[in-house]
Amino acid sequence: MRKAFKYRLYPNRPQVEALDAMLGAHRRLYNLALRDRRDTYETERRSVSYGEQSGRFKESRKVLPSFAALNFSSAQATLRRLDKAFKAFFRRVKAGECPGYPRFRGEERFRTVEFPSYGDGCKLKDNGRLYIQRIGHIKVKLHRPIEGRIKTVSLKRSCGKWYVVFSCDLGDAPEATGDDPAVGIDLGLKSFLVTSDGASVEPPRYYRKATKKLRRAQRSLSRKRKGSKRRGKAREKVARLHEKTANQRRDFHHKEARKLVDTHGLIACEVLNVRGISRSHLAKATHDAGWAQFVNIIVSKAEEAGVRVVAVNPRNTTQACSRCGALPEVKKALSDRVHSCGCGHTQDRDVNAAENVLRLGRSLRAQTYRDAESVA
Numbered sequence: 001m002r003k004a005f006k007y008r009l010y011p012n013r014p015q016v017e018a019l020d021a022m023l024g025a026h027r028r029l030y031n032l033a034l035r036d037r038r039d040t041y042e043t044e045r046r047s048v049s050y051g052e053q054s055g056r057f058k059e060s061r062k063v064l065p066s067f068a069a070l071n072f073s074s075a076q077a078t079l080r081r082l083d084k085a086f087k088a089f090f091r092r093v094k095a096g097e098c099p100g101y102p103r104f105r106g107e108e109r110f111r112t113v114e115f116p117s118y119g120d121g122c123k124l125k126d127n128g129r130l131y132i133q134r135i136g137h138i139k140v141k142l143h144r145p146i147e148g149r150i151k152t153v154s155l156k157r158s159c160g161k162w163y164v165v166f167s168c169d170l171g172d173a174p175e176a177t178g179d180d181p182a183v184g185i186d187l188g189l190k191s192f193l194v195t196s197d198g199a200s201v202e203p204p205r206y207y208r209k210a211t212k213k214l215r216r217a218q219r220s221l222s223r224k225r226k227g228s229k230r231r232g233k234a235r236e237k238v239a240r241l242h243e244k245t246a247n248q249r250r251d252f253h254h255k256e257a258r259k260l261v262d263t264h265g266l267i268a269c270e271v272l273n274v275r276g277i278s279r280s281h282l283a284k285a286t287h288d289a290g291w292a293q294f295v296n297i298i299v300s301k302a303e304e305a306g307v308r309v310v311a312v313n314p315r316n317t318t319q320a321c322s323r324c325g326a327l328p329e330v331k332k333a334l335s336d337r338v339h340s341c342g343c344g345h346t347q348d349r350d351v352n353a354a355e356n357v358l359r360l361g362r363s364l365r366a367q368t369y370r371d372a373e374s375v376a
């Protein structure tokens with residue numbers, strides 16, 4: 001079982017410069033390797049393999065000091081990322097989709113350096129500092145203890161701040177707790193979620209406030225002249241607000257997921273087809289991305305606790321009656337807040353949906369959320 005632990009880094013000024021330079025060199029490597037693949041295809045009509053690129057990188061280290069300065073395995077990890085992007089691209093072409101060709105990465109689109117084997121180029125020291133090859137010992141704020149054995153390390157830059165993410169092995173998953181009590185959850189736009197027990201969780205108020213602020217900042221940014229100093233400042237402000245709302249949302253998700261996992265043995269939840277929805281309806285895309293994050297948090301907390309998470313096909317869950325199973329003759333509109341069936345059953349619309357999700361979840365014995373997601 002794997003778990004990620006993320007911490008803020010506090011590099012001093014020379015260390016910041018060295019980290020920026022390292023990230024820049026990795027980005028150049030990524031873009032050069034991408035160009036190499038593209039050009040080779042255009043001139044020789046063949047694709048370049050990861051192994052070939054790794055070999056060429058080894059050669060280029062003899063003449064390029066910025067590449068020679070990189071930790072070898074972390075540079076290989078960057079080449080593997082490109083390889084993965086190409087494999088995904090070809091897989092989607094094969095499936096008849098129209099994916100975009102892997103893109104060159106600008107500074108804003110390349111933020112991570114990976115160290116694939118812990119101890120090789122990157123190590124957490126006893127004095128609580130993170131040692132990075134050629135950069136030195138950087139202060140880390142370990143605000144919570146690391147669990148398990150560290151396997152890989154990633155360094156990330158976000159809004160001018162640096163973070164380290166340790167991916168740790170926690171050993172075997174714990175024994176299953178048994179299904180009871182079980183709960184179904186309905187994720188919605190009006191309430192953040194409603195459970196089959198009838199409880200509802202509202203989106204936090206500060207979140208709406210922050211969204212408003214963000215919208216105002218974005219408008220102000222769009223009014224600034226391109227390339228001007230004020231525009232740069234306005235852009236920084238937007239990025240800062242984005243980061244803040246994202247953090248608030250993540251905290252909220254962690255808290256609500258913790259409550260669900262601590263009090264249940266089985267959690268049934270709809271499968272979210274994030275890609276499909278976000279293309280058809282842009283305004284809903286942010287919500288869906290938020291839900292996907294929330295469900296992922298539930299899944300990883302549940303895994304640690306031996307709680308089962310079951311993915312349910314959301315088809316008809318809002319329409320069908322949770323008591324008799326019948327579909328209504330006239331479909332409920334989004335504004336119909338009450339479910340009322342010919343069998344005499346009347347219930348809050350979302351609680352009815354959550355009960356349907358739970359019933360379907362109980363009937364699906366084997367399918368876990370991760371299985372369903374890879375199918376969807």
Ligand SMILES: [Zn+2]
Pocket residue numbers: 321322323324325326341342343344345
């Ligand atoms: Zn009914």
